Amino acid sequence: MEVAMHRSFRLSLVPLALSLALPAAAQEAAPAAPSPEEQAMMEAYQKAATPGxxxxxxxxxxxxxxxxxxxxxxxxxxxxxxxxxxxxxxxxxxxxxxxxxxxxxxxxxxxxxxxxxxxxxxxxxxxxxxxxxxxxxxxxxxxxxxxxxxxxxxxxxxxxxxxxxxxxxxxxxxxxxxxxxxxxxxxxxxxxxxxxxxxxxxxxx
Structure with a gap:
């Protein structure tokens, strides 16, 4: 009985651990914001490609x-x-x-x-x-x-x-x-x- 309760408690911690780990992992995987130079380059290409x-x-x-x-x-x-x-x-x-x-x-x-x-x-x-x-x-x-x-x-x-x-x-x-x-x-x-x-x-x- 005690063993079963201990196992159940450990399993209940798994969703909690995942919910805490996923935001951190997503933050680590998110691409870095473009530099001002990269942003200016993207805007120049977009302007060149947009019909006027x-x-x-x-x-x-x-x-x-x-x-x-x-x-x-x-x-x-x-x-x-x-x-x-x-x-x-x-x-x-x-x-x-x-x-x-x-x-x-x-x-x-x-x-x-x-x-x-x-x-x-x-x-x-x-x-x-x-x-x-x-x-x-x-x-x-x-x-x-x-x-x-x-x-x-x-x-x-x-x-x-x-x-x-x-x-x-x-x-x-x-x-x-x-x-x-x-x-x-x-x-x-x-x-x-x-x-x-x-x-x-x-x-x-």
Whole structure:
């Protein structure tokens, strides 16, 4: 009888011991608070990754657009005109816009893929472009105003000279559903000329 009571008393102490030990163990296992430097670093990364008003404005340009593409080979030559369709959508949680274009260029099928974004760190807009008439990458950076008018400078590798070609690109909206894109680059004489103009007209949803 006495042995049984002693054993029962010891067993009753186990929950009490565990209840006292667990908070201490949890306190020992809790990670240390970040240092001021670590906290500042985390806040900087969070600020860089958070979509802002520029990304919201970019999202206003999503949709399906009919394109009219005019291309010039020389300043005094008439342009060729082609047509196509461009679709734009937001990805990566509203941080980047993807543009996919399908058109004809000089009678041949043409596919293009572009990315558009705003870098919170640099405070500048950026764009990339790949298409089916090459294997290289065009990279551009620029600025846009509150009305959506943008000026970019971009470059790519020239297949003939193997050197960099630099172009100036502008875009603006004439109304809520029409955007005009223009590209100016070096002409045959090396002087800047208008190379391309694309009129985007958004289809009704």
């Amino acid at each position: 008003p520029q990304h919201a404005r970019m999202a206003e340009a999503v949709g399906t657009f009919d394109m009219v593409v005019k291309s010039w080979q020389a300043p005094d030559a008439p342009p060729t005109t082609d047509t196509g369709v461009s679709t734009r959508r937001m990805v990566l949680g509203g941080r980047v816009m993807v543009e996919e274009a399908k058109a004809t260029m000089m009678g041949q099928p043409f596919d293009g893929l572009g990315l558009h974004g705003f870098d919170n760190v640099s405070g500048r807009w950026w764009a990339t472009w790949n298409d089916s008439v090459g294997t290289g990458l065009m990279v551009a950076e620029g600025d846009c105003d509150d009305q959506g008018a943008c000026t970019f400078t971009g470059s790519w590798n020239d297949p003939v000279t193997k050197g960099k070609v630099t172009a100036r690109m502008t875009s603006h909206w004439t109304d809520a559903n029409t955007e005009i894109f223009e590209m100016h680059g070096p002409g045959p004489d090396g002087k800047e000329m208008k190379m391309m103009q694309i009129t985007y007209t958004r289809r009704a949803q």
